[in-house]
Structure formats: structure tokens, C-alpha cells
Amino acid sequence: MSSSSSSSFPAVLTCKAAVAWGPGQPLVIEEVEVSPPQPMEIRIKVVSTSLCRSDLSAWETQAIFPRIFGHEASGVVESVGPGVTEFSEGDHVLTLFTGECKTCRHCTSGKSNMCQVLGLERRGVMHSDQKTRFSIKGKPIYHYCAVSSFSEYTVVHSGCAVKVSLAVPLEKICLLSCGVAAGLGAAWNVADISKGSTVVIYGLGTVGLSVAQGAKVRGASQIIGVDINPEKSEIAKTFGVTHFVNPKECNDSIQQVINRITDGGADYAFECIGDTGMITTALQSCCQGWGLTVTLGVPKVNPELTAHYGMFLSGRTLKGSLFGGWKPKSDLPSLVDMYSKKDIQIDEYITHNISFEDINQAFTLMKEGKCLRCVIHLPA
Incomplete structure (x- = not known):
């Protein structure tokens, strides 16, 4: 990293970033210029970042390029x-x-937790002036989700970062900035799972397994995990799943199987795949009267939802969940504290540790379903 000025004021600096030049194209490690933080912004030295499925989906489908992806990260304030x-x-x-x-x-x-000022940012520019803080030879490189952590340095609005204890390992807690927190919050805040209840989870990635962990902490009696990857069966038990169901191995519809296991339908169902068709299945696997389905997945295609009104007339409820209902700056420190006290698991989601230069390996592993979370370590 080099700075363009020896002044005490923040200056433009040059560092390495993994730049996506087009949809589905391998990321390229490039030298980028990172502007100094503008009013109410901070510049962060990224220490660790992990690949989330939403990064993968956006990389495959979104139109704004060139771009620096990454949003699940930890680091140190540089200026x-x-x-x-x-x-x-x-x-x-x-x-x-x-x-x-x-x-x-x-x-x-x-x-x-849907902040009207600093909510989801999809345009690839900063909130304050609608410009980017990244460039290569004067040409803008766009942001992703107001973070862009696949870079040695990044600039974020001060409302898009939260201070954490110096005692916790940054290479572990980066997972709390999205996936793990989203799943725990869906179980605790959005569904408010009760002790002794029955839960079914569609999709056992990091988010789905975090829902399972949240259900286990709440004392759910049955936690049914549904996934077409048989390798998820054993690791799911680590997070509290009591029954594993592979739809490919079932003769009946998955909702019929769930209804048999739960004697009439689960109290809570969670859709963690990003498949709107699966939301209907989740609703059908909930019990009448009070069954609650929570959807966390972000669909890449077919975003419209179709469901028979009878589902709701019979007392079922469908709720959406963004980041598990957590108010991020207010609530995340409590999750970090829970991790410090070993009240929640985080380390177990990390299946691969990858160097920054090998970041494309993380994309390959996720596309092939061979990882939960790949933590990417930036140069010190």
C-alpha cells in the first residue's frame, strides 16, 4: 500500500483489490486507488472477509461493473x-x-431495522455524493452493498460499521456482519421461537444452520433440516438439527414428510434458499392456526410469489426477514459478547481459510456446494 501524501490528513492511497470486470468473470487482483473518507465516512484496513451467497449471486447476475464485491468483513479503522x-x-x-x-x-x-437513510444500497456509489471511492487510472470502480470488502482498504459511511472489542478475533467474527447474525435473528427476533416447538429449515447453508443454532438455543424439540446435499447431514447435527431430510430420497412430497414428522405441520418454517417456489412448500409444511414461515433467501430468478389464499385463511403467517431484524449498530455488540462467552458458535461455520490471492477459489467452492463459509485473509 502506498499513500500519495505524507500529510497528517488522509490522502488517496493505492492498494490491491479483487475487481469483478463482468458477470461471472473471475475476479482480478488489481492496483486500485482508494479516496480518503469524506464527511461522516471512515476508511478501513480490511483484515478478514468471507464470501456470502449474495456476493456470488450478484457477481453472476448484476449489471453494475467493474465492481468490488464483499460485504461480510472485519477490519481496523485507518482514518x-x-x-x-x-x-x-x-x-x-x-x-x-x-x-x-x-x-x-x-x-x-x-x-x-430498515433504515431510511442507510438501508440497502444497490447503486454502487456512496450515499453522500453518489460517487465511488475506488478508481483505476481515473476510471470509477463501483461499490457493493455499501462495503466492498474484497479490497485491502475500503471506505464506508460511519453508519455502516460498528465498533467491537479489541479482544475478539477479527478473522472469526467477520461472519457476524451478515450470515450468522441473519440466521440467529430470524430465529430469535422475527420468529421468536418458543421452547418445545417444532422447526423446519429449507436450505442448510450458513444462514440455515444459524437458524438451527438459534432454534437449539431456544429449546426447540424438533429441528428438521431439508437439503439436497447429503454431506450436510452430519455438520447439521453440530448446530442442533435433529432430523435431516433429503428431498431426493423421499417418495412423498417434502411437505407430506414434514407433516408426518411433526404430527400436522411445524410451528415454524424457514426458507433459506432464495427460491420463491420453496416458500409455498414451507407454508404447506407449517401447521394450521399458528404456523409461521419466515423467508430469508434472496431469489436470483422469479422473484414473484404465488400462494393460495387458503394458506393464510387457515391461520398461517408469512414474514420476511432482513438481517434477522437486528438493528446493526445497536445490536451486533451483544452478539459479539455472546461469542466471547461461548454462548453461540461461529468458528464451526468456517470450513476454509483462503489467502486473498486465491479468492476465486472461494467462489468455486461455493458454486460447487463444498463450503459453508470461506474466510479470506487480507495481507497484514
Whole structure:
């Protein structure tokens, strides 16, 4: 990394980043210029980042390129922009793909984590001036989810990062900035799983297994995991799954199988795949009267949902979940504390540790279904 100025003020710096030049094209390690943080922004030295399925999906399908993906990350504050008072150089932070301004209607409601100011950013530019902080030879390189952590350095709005204890390992807790927290929150905040209840989870990736962990902590009596990958069976037990069901091995429909296991349908169903057709299946595997289906997956195709009104007339409920309902800046420190006290598992989701230069290997492993989370380690 090199800086363009020896001044005490933050200057443009040059570092390495994994740039996606087009949909589905292998990422290329490039020298990029990273602008200094503007008002209410911070520049972060990324320490560890992991590949989330939404990165993979966007890389395959989205139209904004060239781009730096990555949003599940941890790092150290390198510099702060004007007006920033809550962060200082050297602070350890988690990045947030959806921010929290703490002043808008949603942030102050106590009912929502959908910040009206710093919510999901899909346009590839910074909130404040609609410009990028990355460039190569003067040409803009676009952001992803307000984070872009596949870079040695990145710039985020101060509302899109949260300070964490210096004592916790950054290479582990990066998973809390998206997948693990999303699953735990869906179980605890959105569904509010009760003790002794029955739960079915469609899709046993990191998010689905985090739902399982959350259900286990809440004392669910049955936690049924549904996945077409037979290799998920054993690891699922680690996170609390009591029954593993592979639809490819069932003669009856999966909802019929679930209804038999649960004596009439599960209390809670979670769709963690991103398949709108599977949402209908999840609804059908819930019990009448109070069955609740929570959808966490983000579909790549066919985003419209079709369901028979009788599903809801019979008392079933469908809810959506973004980041598990957590208010990210307010709530994530409590999850970090739970990890420190060994009240929740994180390390067990990390199936591969990969060097930054080998980042494309992480994409291959996820496409082939051979990993949960690949943690990518940036150069020190």
C-alpha cells in the first residue's frame, strides 16, 4: 500500500483489490486507488472477509461493473472523515451492509431495522455524493452493498460499521456482519421461537444452520433440516438439527414428510434458499392456526410469489426477514459478547481459510456446494 501524501490528513492511497470486470468473470487482483473518507465516512484496513451467497449471486447476475464485491468483513479503522466522532484510528470494526442512522422513522420505531437513510444500497456509489471511492487510472470502480470488502482498504459511511472489542478475533467474527447474525435473528427476533416447538429449515447453508443454532438455543424439540446435499447431514447435527431430510430420497412430497414428522405441520418454517417456489412448500409444511414461515433467501430468478389464499385463511403467517431484524449498530455488540462467552458458535461455520490471492477459489467452492463459509485473509 502506498499513500500519495505524507500529510497528517488522509490522502488517496493505492492498494490491491479483487475487481469483478463482468458477470461471472473471475475476479482480478488489481492496483486500485482508494479516496480518503469524506464527511461522516471512515476508511478501513480490511483484515478478514468471507464470501456470502449474495456476493456470488450478484457477481453472476448484476449489471453494475467493474465492481468490488464483499460485504461480510472485519477490519481496523485507518482514518476518519470530517464529522466522525464515534470512531478513531485503530478501532476494530465490523462492516454493515445495511446501516443504522439512529434518527429516521424506522431507526427510532423499535419495530424495524430498515433504515431510511442507510438501508440497502444497490447503486454502487456512496450515499453522500453518489460517487465511488475506488478508481483505476481515473476510471470509477463501483461499490457493493455499501462495503466492498474484497479490497485491502475500503471506505464506508460511519453508519455502516460498528465498533467491537479489541479482544475478539477479527478473522472469526467477520461472519457476524451478515450470515450468522441473519440466521440467529430470524430465529430469535422475527420468529421468536418458543421452547418445545417444532422447526423446519429449507436450505442448510450458513444462514440455515444459524437458524438451527438459534432454534437449539431456544429449546426447540424438533429441528428438521431439508437439503439436497447429503454431506450436510452430519455438520447439521453440530448446530442442533435433529432430523435431516433429503428431498431426493423421499417418495412423498417434502411437505407430506414434514407433516408426518411433526404430527400436522411445524410451528415454524424457514426458507433459506432464495427460491420463491420453496416458500409455498414451507407454508404447506407449517401447521394450521399458528404456523409461521419466515423467508430469508434472496431469489436470483422469479422473484414473484404465488400462494393460495387458503394458506393464510387457515391461520398461517408469512414474514420476511432482513438481517434477522437486528438493528446493526445497536445490536451486533451483544452478539459479539455472546461469542466471547461461548454462548453461540461461529468458528464451526468456517470450513476454509483462503489467502486473498486465491479468492476465486472461494467462489468455486461455493458454486460447487463444498463450503459453508470461506474466510479470506487480507495481507497484514
